[in-house]
Amino acid sequence: MKLHxxxxxxxxxxxxxxxxxxxxxxxxxxKETVEEATKNDAKVALSFLxxxxxxxxxxxxxxxxxxxxxxxxxxxxxxxxxxxNEADPANLIGKETTNNKGxxxxxxxxxxxxxxxxxxxYNFVLVMPENETYNEAEEGLSIQVAKLEIEVYEKDSxxxxxxxxxxxxxxxxxxxxxxxxSFGIKCTFSNxxxxxxxxxxxxxxxxxxxxxxxxxxxxxxxxxxxxxxxEDEAYGVVEKTAKxxxxxPLVIDNSDIQHKLWSxxxxxxxxxxxxxxxxxxxxxxxxxxxxxxxxxxxxxxKK
Numbered sequence: 001m002k003l004h005x006x007x008x009x010x011x012x013x014x015x016x017x018x019x020x021x022x023x024x025x026x027x028x029x030x031k032e033t034v035e036e037a038t039k040n041d042a043k044v045a046l047s048f049l050x051x052x053x054x055x056x057x058x059x060x061x062x063x064x065x066x067x068x069x070x071x072x073x074x075x076x077x078x079x080x081x082x083x084x085n086e087a088d089p090a091n092l093i094g095k096e097t098t099n100n101k102g103x104x105x106x107x108x109x110x111x112x113x114x115x116x117x118x119x120x121x122y123n124f125v126l127v128m129p130e131n132e133t134y135n136e137a138e139e140g141l142s143i144q145v146a147k148l149e150i151e152v153y154e155k156d157s158x159x160x161x162x163x164x165x166x167x168x169x170x171x172x173x174x175x176x177x178x179x180x181x182s183f184g185i186k187c188t189f190s191n192x193x194x195x196x197x198x199x200x201x202x203x204x205x206x207x208x209x210x211x212x213x214x215x216x217x218x219x220x221x222x223x224x225x226x227x228x229x230x231e232d233e234a235y236g237v238v239e240k241t242a243k244x245x246x247x248x249p250l251v252i253d254n255s256d257i258q259h260k261l262w263s264x265x266x267x268x269x270x271x272x273x274x275x276x277x278x279x280x281x282x283x284x285x286x287x288x289x290x291x292x293x294x295x296x297x298x299x300x301x302k303k
Contacts, residue, residue, distance in 0.1 A: 039130075040064040042075060044139035046126060048236030050146075056108045056116070058082060058093075058141070060126055063102050064134070074102030075134065082106045083125040084115055087138065093124075120145050120168045146235040147173060148181075150227050152211075152242050159211040159246050163227050165201055167235070175205025180231055183209050186224040186241070217247030 045061040060082070062075025075098055082093045093112055096104035108116075116122065122143040130136040145168035152161050163181055166173040181199050184191030195209040217223040223246065228239040 039135050040067070040073075040133060042078075042128060042134045042137040044126060044128070044137055046124065046139055046141040048122070048124075048141065048143045050148075050236065050238050052239060052241040056112065056122075058106045058108075058124055058126075059103060060096075060098070060106070060139075061101075061103050062098050062128065062134075062137075074098075074100075075128075076100055076102055078102070078104075078128060078131065078134065080104055081127045081129075083127065084112055085123050085125070087125045087127050116145070120170055142234070143236045144168075144234045146176065146229065146238045148227065148229055148238045148240050150225075150240045150242055152225065152244055159244075160208050161211060161225060161227065161242070162206065162208045163201075163240075165205045165207075165229055165238075175201070175203065176229075177201055177203045177205060179229065181207055182226075182228045182230065184226045184228075185215060185247075186226050191226050211244075211246055215247040216250055217245075219250050221245050221247045221249040223247040 041064065043063050043065075045063075047059045048056065049059065050056045060080055062078050062080070064073050064075065065071070066073050078098045079095065080098065081087075081095050083091045084093055085091050091111070093109055094106045096106055098104045112122075122141075122145065124141040124143070126137075126139045126141070128134060128137040147166045147168065149164045149166075150161060151163075152159070154160070161183065163183075165176045165179065165181065167176050179201055181201065182191075182193065183195040183199055184193045192215075194212050194215075199207055199209060201207045211225075215223060222243060225242045225244060226239065227241070228237060229235065230237040
């Protein structure tokens with residue numbers, strides 16, 4: 001009888017244990033589901049740049065839309081990894097952290113350039129591990145290799161910039177025809193465009209643009225010409241620059257702003273400075289004179 005009672009109690013204990021275990025597991029699963037639901041799916045934007053020294057870089061921007069306000073939120077301080085060809089540790093180009101604008105820039109390493117010498121297409125894979133804000137994200141970018149060459153020269157007192165744009169294939173380079181290049185002069189905040197409508201390559205990939213004659217450069221007349229191709233996302237951004245002494249020298253003439261009413265204190269008109277000093281001396285002199293008379297009156301009152 002006691003053995004039978006003991007078996008019943010043991011059975012109830014096992015059932016209760018199994019039930020509670022299932023409840024605990026269910027709560028943990030529910031908690032994980034809620035955490036996943038509160039995280040965001042990242043919007044990943046990738047872009048490729050080849051600069052004047054044939055140095056390449058990949059820029060990534062992380063963002064998402066807030067589920068309630070629908071405002072664009074930037075992925076700040078997010079760790080991202082960039083690979084070439086596939087997401088394998090052996091193919092890692094680098095690991096970066098996004099800045100306060102949600103942007104990280106990867107400078108290409110020796111592994112990339114070793115592959116680039118024998119490849120006509122670059123395949124990048126960006127991976128962002130799961131974190132407190134985002135679910136795990138992976139984005140790919142395929143870039144067709146392009147080469148841009150520029151030449152500056154002068155003929156019959158007219159200055160020209162000749163650009164040659166080519167696309168790399170397994171058999172060599174082929175011209176990229178009937179595409180528009182951007183010609184500009186590098187300024188502080190942006191480039192000053194020139195060339196107008198005559199910036200389209202011919203069937204051999206060439207385009208020649210005349211340099212404008214009314215450009216003002218630095219004190220020596222130097223300017224930096226920037227030629228780029230960024231119309232086709234398949235090629236990324238290909239850019240070349242050249243520094244030339246073709247502009248008008250910058251002349252800074254301060255004569256028209258010296259000794260004017262609106263000039264700084266150092267350049268104030270001399271008569272205005274003299275009058276101001278006389279007024280100030282007169283006011284303080286009057287105050288000292290009154291104070292001196294008041295002291296004399298006070299002394300006379302005590303006698």
